[in-house]
Amino acid sequence: NNHNAYFLLSIFFSLSGYLIAKSAVSSSSILHYLWKRVLRVQPLQLLLSIITVFILGIFFSHIAISEYFKHKETWSYFRNLVPIFGVQYNLPGVFTDNLHPNIVNGSLWSLVDEERLYLFSVILFFKSKYCKYLFITLVTVFNLLFLINHIQNNTIPFINRSNIFYNLVFLNAALFYVLNINFKKIGSNKILILLLVLVFFGLIRINNIEPVLVIVTPFILICFAYLKSILNYSGKWGDFSAGIYMFSFPIQQILCSKKIAINEPNSLFFLTMLITFPMAILSWHFFEKKLLKYKEVVK
Secondary structure, three states: OHHHHHHHHHHHHHHHHHHHHHHHHHOOOHHHHHHHHHHHHHHHHHHHHHHHHHHHHHHHEOOOHHHHHHOHHHHHHHHHHOHHHOOOOOOOOEOOOOOOOOOOOHHHHHHHHHHHHHHHHHHHHOOOHHHHHHHHHHHHHHHHHHHHHHHOOOOOOOOOOOOHHHHHHHHHHHHHHHOOOOHHHHHOOHHHHHHHHHHHHHHOOOOOOHHHHHHHHHHHHHHHHOOOOHHHHHHHHOOOHHHHHHHHHHHHHHHHHOOOOOOOHHHHHHHHHHHHHHHHHHHHHHHHHHHHHHOOOOO
């Protein structure tokens, strides 16, 4: 539902914004920073595009295989290798009768925004105080425009987009890193964290306060990430987040096309994760992890 999507996407964009800001500041060069971003996104996109076009497309397209490979949209699907220029969601004849028809992987939308935000964050590589102030100023202006647009009932075209909320969650998380907020100290105070969480859950029950949530959400989520708990050790098994995110939508579409649990959201979620999680583990250990060994090749 909408609340689940809000929480999951907020976690994704909050942590991404914070860590990308850290990466930009700590990189040895702009090329080094961009290379690390490319290495994290493009190889997995290539693998996923090949699997999608040559396996999923063949088995789930309603049109003949010969016609499928003659169709220009079959080959233009590979534009998804560079999401910054936009993505293609459909393949000829695939998932045409699903609840969300003609969409192979709806999760790709976030990569468009992510890669554009990566480029914007290049500002942080230049460690001069002027670039720092420029970043702070621009993010502040975006927040003010978001607030004005909200007050004026969505009359600013540039800001009036459904995904602008998560873009600002990313940017505000990056801003918190730039402002050098001591989240580790905050995270060590469990009582304060509890109070922040209670405030957070109180705020999300109030309608029409997006301009507040776009700041409060990443702040509280980053605080929570610094909270010492058993979850701090989950990363030692690997980073399966990208695989889970990228594989889950196609898997869910496959299940829906086979009429499996389409009217039972909880069952559909469970089955999707049951299939997606092992795929993400394999993807990390046999593909993504191996490629990340080359992140220092470009300096």
